[in-house]
Amino acid sequence: MTQKKIGPVTVETVQGDITRQPDLDAIVNAANAALRTGGGVAGAIHRAAGPGLEQECLPLGPIKPGEAVMSGGHHLPNAHVIHCLGPVYGHDKPEDELLASCYRQALLLADRDGITAIGFPAISTGIFGYPIADAAEVSLKAVADVAPSLAAVKTVRFVLFSENDKAVFDHALTSI
Template sequence: MPAKVECVRGNIADQPDIDVVVNAANAALRPGGGVAGALHRAAGPELEQACRPLAPIEPGQAVITEAFGLPNRHVIHCLGPVYGRDRPEAELLAACYRNALELAERHGLASIAFPALSAGAFGYPLEEVARIALATVRETLPRCPGIAKVRFVLFDAGSTKVFQRTLTSRDQTL
């Protein structure tokens, strides 16, 4: 049975029915603003302590920790590319989603929730993030048979609409 892929508006730090949430991390894996700040605040100081020995990470890379105070089993931390600076940005962004899915599969996690990696402070155009993210997930899922659900959790109605429209579109090529 193929994995269910869905796009919802919500808070990435409040996904109790999901095994692993993905953090839009910075290279140092430190608390910050946006997704990283929300996840670190909800998880508690243990998350930052668990991240220290794993840092720094490079764009496209994914690492995993426990979730601590979050309602999930784990957190996968991905460093997305900064648009216009990290090259090749589309390949690095796709690597984030692919590496996170493969890491979830290796750890026996059946459900994963992603934010729109690189779309916030890193300046990546949202429509491109949606296209690359959804195409990469569709391309990678056949190699991850243990994953039953992929959820994209978007912060606002506009972002949710862009992801939902892209999800139903036939053009999701990389």
Template sequence: MTSLEITVGDITRQADMDAIVNAANRELKPGGGVAGAIHRAAGPELARACAPLAPIRPGEAVITAGFDLPNRYVIHCLGPVYQLDQPSDQLLADCYRNALELAVSRELASVAFPAISTGVFGYPMEEAARVALRTVRTVTEQRSSLQRVRLALFDPTAGEVHRRVLEELEAG
């Protein structure tokens, strides 16, 4: 059974995870937010590895090495821009599902996600948490190789929202 963890912390400092997920932009380039932090921590090799994989579409996921990160891999997902990329909820679920499927295909035991699409892409935190947590639970119930999935959230408020949503989902 896969354990689901929620923590507040820097996605680039999840040293006990096989892979971390990048809330990427279409071109997989360094930018602001999560993508910028991951590219800065991984070093310039990450941008070079990403270039031939771009562009990606909302909901799509690709994988690269982690380079200077403490993780073997980075899984890059393009989340939907809320209410612009439709259907937003399905595209966001696809991000999590496709990232998890890449992790399983590499026989990884652990993966950490940020709160995809909740920054400049404007997805409301609670709604995004529901999509993310439902999708992670559904996929991991069917996958045996993943031992741990973590949501590594940068903001304490995001952590509180995700914990509350998880409690509601577990309650039924």
């Protein structure tokens, strides 16, 4: 685990499974617009949470790139799931602002709800094609920009699927 203190918030990077982070109050879903099960991170979260998650989410969608909504965690070890729709790289413009908005909106939602510890995947880096190094810079800068204004959130964890993704996020974290 790599850590860095940014204002009142500790930002961490770990390699692992985002659905197995029992010490976090909320995890973030790299959602699709309809907030349905889908593949990738969304599929893993929905499978672990059970069918109640999709049932709760359907009336919350559709959402647009950069937006975030919150649901319960259902069968996950986390009380909440915050669903963000990241941009499709090369299609949704301006992709850097939309990606940053995902992280800001999720953190502000979490803070308003009193969530103290939240976990993020690398939003938009899977099937949406966002280059991992660019995504790491944009997401960590967004967290650093909003961190000083957070009252409740004390831990932000990036839960990354591969060793390579973690190494890229570690490098970006040391650079901010």
